[in-house]
Amino acid sequence: MSAASGGGGGKAVVAQNFPASWVAAAALEVLPQKVQSLLQRLGPLEGPPVVSQGPNGLQALACFQNASDARAAVQTLHGFDMRSAAEKQAANNEAPKENECFSLRIADESGVAGSKTARKRKLKANGIFLWPLPQNWAEKDVELLASPYGTVLRTKVEGMANGQKGVLIDFLKPSAASAAQAALNGLSLMGATIRCVMQEEPQAAQPLMMYFSYLDELVKSPIAQEVEPKLDDKEIFVTHLPPKAGTEDGVRFLLGSFGDIEEVFLLRDAQQRPSGKAFVLFKSHSEARKALEAIRGSSADGASKAFWSESERALRGTRGAYGLNVLRHLQGQNGSKMQEIRKAAAAGSLQLEILDDTSNNGHVLFVASCGEAAQAEECWRLLSAALACVHETHAAEVRGSLVLRGFPASWSEKGLKFVFAPFGGLTSVTIEEEEENAQPICVSGEVAPSGRLAYVKLRNSQAMDKAVANLHQTKVGDGDLVEECIVACHRWHSKSWIDGSFQVSIFIDQLALSRRPLEAGPGPEDRELYVRNLPLHDMSRQQLQEYFEGFGEVDDLHLNADAFSMEQVNEGYIRFKDHRDAVRCIEALTPTDPDEADPTDLAGSWSESERVLQRKTNCYRFNVVAELVGADGSGLERIKAEGLWILGESLQLKDKTAPKACGRQLHFVGRCTEEVNVRFFRDLLERELEVIHRKIASRLEKRKQKGQSAVNGQERMAGAWSQPPSFWGNPSPNTNNYDGYQAASAGAAWSRPPDAERSAEMERKGQTRRHKRKDKSEKDRGHSEGKEKHSHSRRRRRRKEEASNSASNH
Numbered sequence: 001m002s003a004a005s006g007g008g009g010g011k012a013v014v015a016q017n018f019p020a021s022w023v024a025a026a027a028l029e030v031l032p033q034k035v036q037s038l039l040q041r042l043g044p045l046e047g048p049p050v051v052s053q054g055p056n057g058l059q060a061l062a063c064f065q066n067a068s069d070a071r072a073a074v075q076t077l078h079g080f081d082m083r084s085a086a087e088k089q090a091a092n093n094e095a096p097k098e099n100e101c102f103s104l105r106i107a108d109e110s111g112v113a114g115s116k117t118a119r120k121r122k123l124k125a126n127g128i129f130l131w132p133l134p135q136n137w138a139e140k141d142v143e144l145l146a147s148p149y150g151t152v153l154r155t156k157v158e159g160m161a162n163g164q165k166g167v168l169i170d171f172l173k174p175s176a177a178s179a180a181q182a183a184l185n186g187l188s189l190m191g192a193t194i195r196c197v198m199q200e201e202p203q204a205a206q207p208l209m210m211y212f213s214y215l216d217e218l219v220k221s222p223i224a225q226e227v228e229p230k231l232d233d234k235e236i237f238v239t240h241l242p243p244k245a246g247t248e249d250g251v252r253f254l255l256g257s258f259g260d261i262e263e264v265f266l267l268r269d270a271q272q273r274p275s276g277k278a279f280v281l282f283k284s285h286s287e288a289r290k291a292l293e294a295i296r297g298s299s300a301d302g303a304s305k306a307f308w309s310e311s312e313r314a315l316r317g318t319r320g321a322y323g324l325n326v327l328r329h330l331q332g333q334n335g336s337k338m339q340e341i342r343k344a345a346a347a348g349s350l351q352l353e354i355l356d357d358t359s360n361n362g363h364v365l366f367v368a369s370c371g372e373a374a375q376a377e378e379c380w381r382l383l384s385a386a387l388a389c390v391h392e393t394h395a396a397e398v399r400g401s402l403v404l405r406g407f408p409a410s411w412s413e414k415g416l417k418f419v420f421a422p423f424g425g426l427t428s429v430t431i432e433e434e435e436e437n438a439q440p441i442c443v444s445g446e447v448a449p450s451g452r453l454a455y456v457k458l459r460n461s462q463a464m465d466k467a468v469a470n471l472h473q474t475k476v477g478d479g480d481l482v483e484e485c486i487v488a489c490h491r492w493h494s495k496s497w498i499d500g501s502f503q504v505s506i507f508i509d510q511l512a513l514s515r516r517p518l519e520a521g522p523g524p525e526d527r528e529l530y531v532r533n534l535p536l537h538d539m540s541r542q543q544l545q546e547y548f549e550g551f552g553e554v555d556d557l558h559l560n561a562d563a564f565s566m567e568q569v570n571e572g573y574i575r576f577k578d579h580r581d582a583v584r585c586i587e588a589l590t591p592t593d594p595d596e597a598d599p600t601d602l603a604g605s606w607s608e609s610e611r612v613l614q615r616k617t618n619c620y621r622f623n624v625v626a627e628l629v630g631a632d633g634s635g636l637e638r639i640k641a642e643g644l645w646i647l648g649e650s651l652q653l654k655d656k657t658a659p660k661a662c663g664r665q666l667h668f669v670g671r672c673t674e675e676v677n678v679r680f681f682r683d684l685l686e687r688e689l690e691v692i693h694r695k696i697a698s699r700l701e702k703r704k705q706k707g708q709s710a711v712n713g714q715e716r717m718a719g720a721w722s723q724p725p726s727f728w729g730n731p732s733p734n735t736n737n738y739d740g741y742q743a744a745s746a747g748a749a750w751s752r753p754p755d756a757e758r759s760a761e762m763e764r765k766g767q768t769r770r771h772k773r774k775d776k777s778e779k780d781r782g783h784s785e786g787k788e789k790h791s792h793s794r795r796r797r798r799r800k801e802e803a804s805n806s807a808s809n810h
Helices: 025-039 067-077 085-090 139-149 174-184 248-258 285-296 310-319 326-331 333-344 373-398 413-423 461-471 541-548 579-589 608-613 624-629 634-638 676-722 756-809
Strands: 012-016 050-054 057-063 103-106 121-131 152-159 165-171 195-202 209-214 235-239 261-268 274-282 305-308 349-355 363-370 402-405 426-433 452-458 474-476 485-491 502-507 528-532 554-561 568-576 603-606 644-647 667-672
Touching: 012 025, 012 067, 025 050, 025 057, 050 121, 050 195, 067 103, 121 174, 139 152, 139 165, 139 174, 165 174, 174 195, 209 373, 235 285, 235 310, 248 261, 248 274, 248 285, 274 285, 285 305, 305 310, 310 326, 310 363, 326 333, 326 349, 326 373, 333 349, 333 373, 363 373, 373 426, 373 452, 402 461, 413 426, 413 452, 413 461, 452 461, 461 474, 461 485, 502 676, 528 579, 528 608, 541 554, 568 579, 579 603, 603 608, 608 624, 624 644, 624 676, 667 676
Parallel strands: none
Antiparallel strands: 012 057, 012 103, 050 057, 121 165, 121 195, 152 165, 209 363, 235 274, 235 305, 261 274, 349 363, 402 452, 402 485, 426 452, 474 485, 502 667, 528 568, 528 603, 554 568, 644 667
C-alpha cells in the first residue's frame, strides 16, 4: 500500500505550525505578510494569505499562480525545523517534534481545509473566533464586547498552543457574526491587536473503516541508504510479482532456483485477492541474497522488486541490522508517537500489531480506522517518514561507532563523555534501551546486559583501537561522579550475525608476505598490481582511474575496505589490459633509491592474488590454492576456527552458505567472536603463507641449480668436442706456459708445447696406464688359456669316442 502523494493538481496550500515568534501577540498583525514573504520565494502568489483558526491552531491559506510552484513549496518547506537556535540548544539538539516542524500541504478542493487528508470543513455562518484575549478576561467580558453586534448564543474560552487564550462566539444571526468579524478584527484592546476570523466546522462524521499496511509496504525515503543486513537475515519482501506467482506454489516455482524456501506469505487486498506482494523466507542468508540480487538485476519494465524484510529487522530490535529498537522509535514512549500521527492524519485510531503467521517469523502490521482512505494514506506517509528517521539515525549515530554495553542506569551522557575523555572526547552519544530479556551477545564476553547500550563516536577516529583495547571487559568509573562497573566495548560491525559474531575479510596482499619469493619475476600474463598509499582524501575513484590510465588501458580498479567500518582505505588493486602497461606502472612506482623513499609515497607491487589464481601457470609454477586447501580439505581445517572461506574470481564454491565475495581478487573470509580474534586470524594466515612461500622458494632454488647443472654439462660436452688436445698444436715461440684443456684464448690450446716436467708427468701417467693394460691383458690371456685347455680336452675325448665307434663298426 503506497503512501499518499503530497502533491495533487491544486494551487492552494495551507500552512501551520508557525514559529512562536510569529504568533506572539505583538506579531500577529504581520503574520500574513511573513507567510507571504516565505512562500513567494518558491513562486508568485495570487494574493496575500488568509489566516484563520483551524482544528490544530492558526493556519494560513495561500494560492500560488502555478500548481508546480505549490508542489515545489510543499516538498521544500514541509517538515522544516522552525525552532530558533536557543530552542534547539535548550532541547539538547534533539530532533524536533511533529508540532515543531513547519507544516505545508496542498489544500482541499474547497480551499479551506488544512490538509488533503483532513475532513472537508466549511465556515460556520454565525460563529467567529477571536484572539488573543486579555489574561484576566472571562466569558462575561466577552459577551459585553460582542453584544452590540447581535444576540450572543454561546461563548467558549479556549487555550491556544502558544499559551494565549481565544474565544468562540456564536450569534443568533449570521449577519451579526459577519458584522462582529469586520469590526473586531484588528481592534486594539488593552495594548494588544485583536484578530477575528470566521469559525470552521467539520462535516458530519462518516462511518469509520479499517485500513491495513505492513511495515514493508511503507514507502522509504529516496535519500535513505540501504542498511547492511545481518548475515543471518533470511527473509526478503518482493513486490510486483507476476500473475503466475499469485499462489505460494507459484512463488516457490519463481524463486526456488536460488535456494531452499522455507516459508511464503502472500499479501492480499481487501477482497482477498493477491496483491502482487509476498514475504519469502529462505533457508540461508546467502540464498536470500542471491534471489534479491537477481530480482534487482532485472531491468525489464514492470519487473519485480525486492527488499530485505523490514519486519524481520524490526522484530530483532537492537540485535537487528539497525542496532536500534525500531518499534519503540515508531511508537514513541508509551505510544506517544503513534498518537501524534493519528491526530495529524485526523484518524480515528492507529495501532501496531505483530502477526506470528509462521513458526519462524512474524510481521509488523499497522491498523488504522479512518473515515476516508486519504486519512489512512496520511498515516502511512507519516509512518514512512518515521521509518526514514530510523534510517537516518542508524547512518548518523550507529554506523561506524563504538558500542558500549553493561553500564548502569545511573550513567548519563555526561558519564559516557567522562569515560571517553582520555581518548579525545566524543562527537555524538546515543543511548538505546534494549528489549526485555535480551540475551548477551558473544562480543560482550562475560559482561552482563544492563538493559541499555550506547553508540558513541570519537572526535579522533584513529583512537578507536586504543579505546577498545583499554575499555573492553574493564572496570571503569571513579566511584564518585561515575558509578564503577565492568563494560564491554567494541566496534559496530556492519557485517555481523545477531549473536554478535562478525565477518572479517582479508585480501592476500594485505598480509605481511615476508617470505614471498622475490626472485620469481612477473610472467607475461601478469597484469595486476597491488598499490598502497592511494590519496583518497585528495582524489576521487574516477580521478584515480584516470591517473592509472596514463600508463595504459585499465581493466579494473578495486579499493579495499576497512574490516570493521567497511569504509574505503588507501590500498587496492589496479588491473591493466596489457602486461607492458603494468610494467610501466610498476617501474614508475618503484623508487630509484629505496633508502630515500618516503613511507607515505604511492607504492606498488605485483599482485600475489593474480599469481595465486593463475594456479600452476603462474611464475612460481606452483598451485598455492591447492596447497592451502589440501587434497581432502585438511589445509582449511588447519587454520579454521568457526568459519573460513577462500573467495576469488575463478574459485567455485559448492557451499551454499558461503558469504558474498568482496572483490574479484583472492581473499579470506572468517567469522570472529572477539576483535582480538582478527589479529589471530591474520597471524594464522601469514604463518601458513610463510610455509608455502618457503616451499616455493626451495623449489625455485632446486630448479635453478638443476638448470645450472644442465648448462654446465652442456658447456663441458661442447668443450670436449670442440677443443683438440694441446699437444696436437704447433709450438708457440712467445710463451712457455701451458693451460691444459682450458684455453685462455683462441688457438692457445694447441700453440704451447709441454715443458720437461709436464712431459715427465705425462710419461709416468702413460707408463702407469700401460702397466695396467698389460696386467689386464695377461690376466685375460691366462683366463682364455684355461678355457682353451678345457676345450682341447673335450675335443680329444670326442675324437677317441668317434674312433672307437668306427672300429666296432668295422
